[in-house]
Amino acid sequence: MWKNWLEYGPFFRTHLLGYPLYVVGSAGLIKPVLGDDSAFEFFVPGKTFTMLISDIRHMQVPEQHAVFRRRLGQALNPGALSRHVMAPLRAVLERHLDAWEAAGRVQLAEACAAASLDVALEVLTGVPLPPAHEARAEVRKLFRTALAGLYGVPLPWLPGTAIHSALRAQARLMQLLGPELDREVAELAGKMMEAEANPAASAADAAGAAAGGSGSNEAPMRMLEAQVAAALPFHRSSSSASSSAAPAAAANGNGKSATAAAATAGVGLSLTKEQIFERALGVVIASDDTSKHLFFFALVAAAMLPGVRGKLEQEQKEAMRKHGDDLSYAVLNDMPYLDAVIKETIRVFPTAVGGFRRALKDVAVEGGHVIPAGSIVFYSTHLLNASDPALLPRFLAPEARRQQAVGPGAGAHATTTAAAGGGQPDTGSKAGRKALARTLEGPTGLPAHLDYECRLEEAFRPERWLSDETRPRQFTGFGGGSHLCLGMHVAHAEARMLLALVVRRFDLRLEDPQLLSRVTYFPGPVPRKGADGLVLMPRRLEP
Numbered sequence: 001m002w003k004n005w006l007e008y009g010p011f012f013r014t015h016l017l018g019y020p021l022y023v024v025g026s027a028g029l030i031k032p033v034l035g036d037d038s039a040f041e042f043f044v045p046g047k048t049f050t051m052l053i054s055d056i057r058h059m060q061v062p063e064q065h066a067v068f069r070r071r072l073g074q075a076l077n078p079g080a081l082s083r084h085v086m087a088p089l090r091a092v093l094e095r096h097l098d099a100w101e102a103a104g105r106v107q108l109a110e111a112c113a114a115a116s117l118d119v120a121l122e123v124l125t126g127v128p129l130p131p132a133h134e135a136r137a138e139v140r141k142l143f144r145t146a147l148a149g150l151y152g153v154p155l156p157w158l159p160g161t162a163i164h165s166a167l168r169a170q171a172r173l174m175q176l177l178g179p180e181l182d183r184e185v186a187e188l189a190g191k192m193m194e195a196e197a198n199p200a201a202s203a204a205d206a207a208g209a210a211a212g213g214s215g216s217n218e219a220p221m222r223m224l225e226a227q228v229a230a231a232l233p234f235h236r237s238s239s240s241a242s243s244s245a246a247p248a249a250a251a252n253g254n255g256k257s258a259t260a261a262a263a264t265a266g267v268g269l270s271l272t273k274e275q276i277f278e279r280a281l282g283v284v285i286a287s288d289d290t291s292k293h294l295f296f297f298a299l300v301a302a303a304m305l306p307g308v309r310g311k312l313e314q315e316q317k318e319a320m321r322k323h324g325d326d327l328s329y330a331v332l333n334d335m336p337y338l339d340a341v342i343k344e345t346i347r348v349f350p351t352a353v354g355g356f357r358r359a360l361k362d363v364a365v366e367g368g369h370v371i372p373a374g375s376i377v378f379y380s381t382h383l384l385n386a387s388d389p390a391l392l393p394r395f396l397a398p399e400a401r402r403q404q405a406v407g408p409g410a411g412a413h414a415t416t417t418a419a420a421g422g423g424q425p426d427t428g429s430k431a432g433r434k435a436l437a438r439t440l441e442g443p444t445g446l447p448a449h450l451d452y453e454c455r456l457e458e459a460f461r462p463e464r465w466l467s468d469e470t471r472p473r474q475f476t477g478f479g480g481g482s483h484l485c486l487g488m489h490v491a492h493a494e495a496r497m498l499l500a501l502v503v504r505r506f507d508l509r510l511e512d513p514q515l516l517s518r519v520t521y522f523p524g525p526v527p528r529k530g531a532d533g534l535v536l537m538p539r540r541l542e543p
């Protein structure tokens with residue numbers, strides 16, 4: 001993306017995953033792409049996703065999307081996290097860390113994937129899991145198989161393909177979890193209908209939530225409750241959505257829903273339990289496929305950078321002095337350095353590399369470009385990161401520009417002048433971008449803020465998040481606009497909890513210090529087999 005940016009700037013055409021598309025990567029360009037739902041709709045590339053989650057209208061149709069966001073937001077807002085998520089989250093992570101300690105070392109990618117899947121399943125989805133250990137292990141395995149279906153050829157009828165196995169796993173999961181899910185959904189829907197009949201009580205609940213500092217006046221809910229609430233077509237405060245939700249369920253095109261929706265209509269739901277289950281799977285996909293990478297890279301950075309580890313330890317000691325063993329949402333939220341480490345992890349190693357939209361009409365965008373109706377657009381987190389004005393070297397002070405004009409070699413001089421001058425590079429022209437590139441040091445030709453393979457200490461600098469002047473301005477690690485990640489707070493909470501616990505319990509050493517150059521990145525980061533051994537040396541951090 002850095003090379004593309006140098007060559008073409010923040011707007012160009014290319015092919016990705018078999019689609020011809022426009023790539024956009026500047027603050028001005030992404031504004032309409034992410035923010036204007038009348039011009040761009042959410043688009044899912046490939047067919048495997050919609051084979052697993054057949055109805056994605058709640059992501060595309062603005063009225064349904066608003067209900068979905070509002071309801072899911074109630075399960076993922078800070079109030080809901082404090083009330084329902086933090087205690088089980090800690091329990092699940094401590095269980096994994098106990099196993100890490102007992103083993104003394106882990107293959108980090110696998111260990112992070114296992115922890116993040118358990119968090120998604122046991123803490124976030126709200127789908128009732130069987131209590132017995134063996135049954136849970138089977139459920140975990142089936143979910144993994146279902147998730148693996150996302151990446152592969154879209155040939156569901158062909159035995160041996162990942163999607164074939166995924167759909168079978170999904171059906172088996174419905175068999176295993178369906179009856180209990182059915183019971184809980186009906187019970188929750190019944191309760192909500194009662195609340196509907198008694199609005200004063202639910203208003204009091206919402207007010208209580210706001211007073212409790214949830215940061216939102218929406219009453220915190222558990223996830224399954226929120227999914228059911230999103231499916232109530234007549235719910236008091238979602239009446240604007242009621243007219244579109246029910247017909248959508250009846251006509252979602254996969255043939256699964258219409259009659260079953262009518263069956264659930266006894267409790268007034270516009271979704272079938274299969275659809276509710278599919279949405280729960282959507283939460284697992286959204287959370288597991290991202291958090292496991294965040295866990296992995298945050299721990300790699302902490303293991304590789306003693307300076308970062310030292311500051312994390314300092315902050316944890318201080319927190320222990322102030323709050324003892326408490327790692328509640330509020331306490332974890334009051335650790336600026338830890339927060340900066342997590343943001344920097346997502347900036348340097350974005351787990352979501354961007355997102356797709358489809359233009360609903362011809363749209364004129366910044367730079368005099370027009371995106372024709374029907375085109376696919378990809379906003380690239382990497383491109384935005386590469387060209388972030390807060391991160392680029394500031395070198396083109398007036399003297400530097402004059403120096404540059406006199407000929408080759410001037411670039412190196414310009415860097416020196418830059419330090420004194422502090423001007424912004426002229427990135428609007430290809431010549432300006434190339435001049436910028438010539439001044440960069442290092443064997444990769446990358447700017448320091450991206451060069452994690454050769455200059456990790458310069459690339460990974462959490463401190464940049466701690467001051468307004470140095471804070472990145474084009475950070476889209478969690479997307480933006482109307483589809484801004486709903487799980488942003490929970491992702492932060494998970495990673496903060498994991499890192500805080502690890503730093504309190506272990507010193508860390510990577511077996512292969514060159515790990516970062518042994519990771520490939522498709523579909524997500526995959527370390528070369530055996531290269532990601534992490535040794536955990538137990539110790540108790542004293543306040």
Ligand code: HEM
Binds near residue numbers: 059076291484491
């Ligand atoms: C490191 C962790 C995470 C990262 C980097 C991340 C990133 C993102 C990004 C970039 C988007 C926008 C996609 C687009 O614009 O096309 C998104 C959307 C979303 N994320 Fe996350 N995510 C993370 C964790 C989570 C978690 C833990 C959950 C749920 C518990 C979650 C739920 C969602 C949902 C539901 C959406 C869709 C929002 C909408 O369309 O309105 N994410 N996420």
